[in-house]
Amino acid sequence: MRLMNLFIIFIASFSIVGCSTQLQTSIKHNVHLLEKQTLKQDGLTFITPTTITGMEEDKQYLALTFSHELQKLRPELKVSDLSTALGAINKSGYTENYAKMYVGYGTIGIFNKDMLKEVGAITKNRYLCQLKLSHFKSEAQGRLGLLGFSMFDTEKATLRLFVQIWDSYEGIIVWEAAQELTYAHDTSDEDPVTFERMIRLAAKDIAKVLP
Numbered sequence: 001m002r003l004m005n006l007f008i009i010f011i012a013s014f015s016i017v018g019c020s021t022q023l024q025t026s027i028k029h030n031v032h033l034l035e036k037q038t039l040k041q042d043g044l045t046f047i048t049p050t051t052i053t054g055m056e057e058d059k060q061y062l063a064l065t066f067s068h069e070l071q072k073l074r075p076e077l078k079v080s081d082l083s084t085a086l087g088a089i090n091k092s093g094y095t096e097n098y099a100k101m102y103v104g105y106g107t108i109g110i111f112n113k114d115m116l117k118e119v120g121a122i123t124k125n126r127y128l129c130q131l132k133l134s135h136f137k138s139e140a141q142g143r144l145g146l147l148g149f150s151m152f153d154t155e156k157a158t159l160r161l162f163v164q165i166w167d168s169y170e171g172i173i174v175w176e177a178a179q180e181l182t183y184a185h186d187t188s189d190e191d192p193v194t195f196e197r198m199i200r201l202a203a204k205d206i207a208k209v210l211p
Helices: 002-017 036-042 056-073 082-091 095-108 113-123 195-209
Strands: 021-031 044-046 127-146 149-167 172-187
Touching (some): 021 195, 044 056, 044 113, 056 082, 056 195, 082 095, 113 127, 127 195, 172 195
Parallel strands (some): 044 127
Antiparallel strands (some): 149 172
16 A cells, blocks of 8 residues: 555656756857848748768758758748759759858858858859757756656757858858757656757747747
């Protein structure tokens, strides 16, 4: 009977804690010369992101997920995703120069003005959005053990993302944001906080502060 009572108390606690979800977000942004009207009229193209070591294969997934979420949240903006941009660049024969543009960027954090202007012309959008993933980690911590068994996990993920919008006509940064997200939830099943979920949460925050 005593064990039964303990079990009932445990299940009750399990039900209460099981609904727990925590989201912490911090975002800083600077508006240099970007206005809503010009962004709406002249369009925004996502170009290849940069990522931390070990996540190079996720660059296109990052840009695709982020751009599609932004399109959904800000339908008034003319947004082109990365695959559209890469297709146009390849079709125009500008692939080699596009690769060279990133070599210089990786060293000094600046895109060559002439190359940037050409990419803008090819993609038919004045503004180019470049994402930088500086951190992503997903982990699980066992909780609420009963008789030595872990029956409850806290799934947690953290993400740091930097967003820059370049004016391809002028070769300058017109808007930028630095964002850090921590998301955690309690679950009895294997339900990790995915990379996709974190990207969508990040895009939601960016959509709110973007002109």
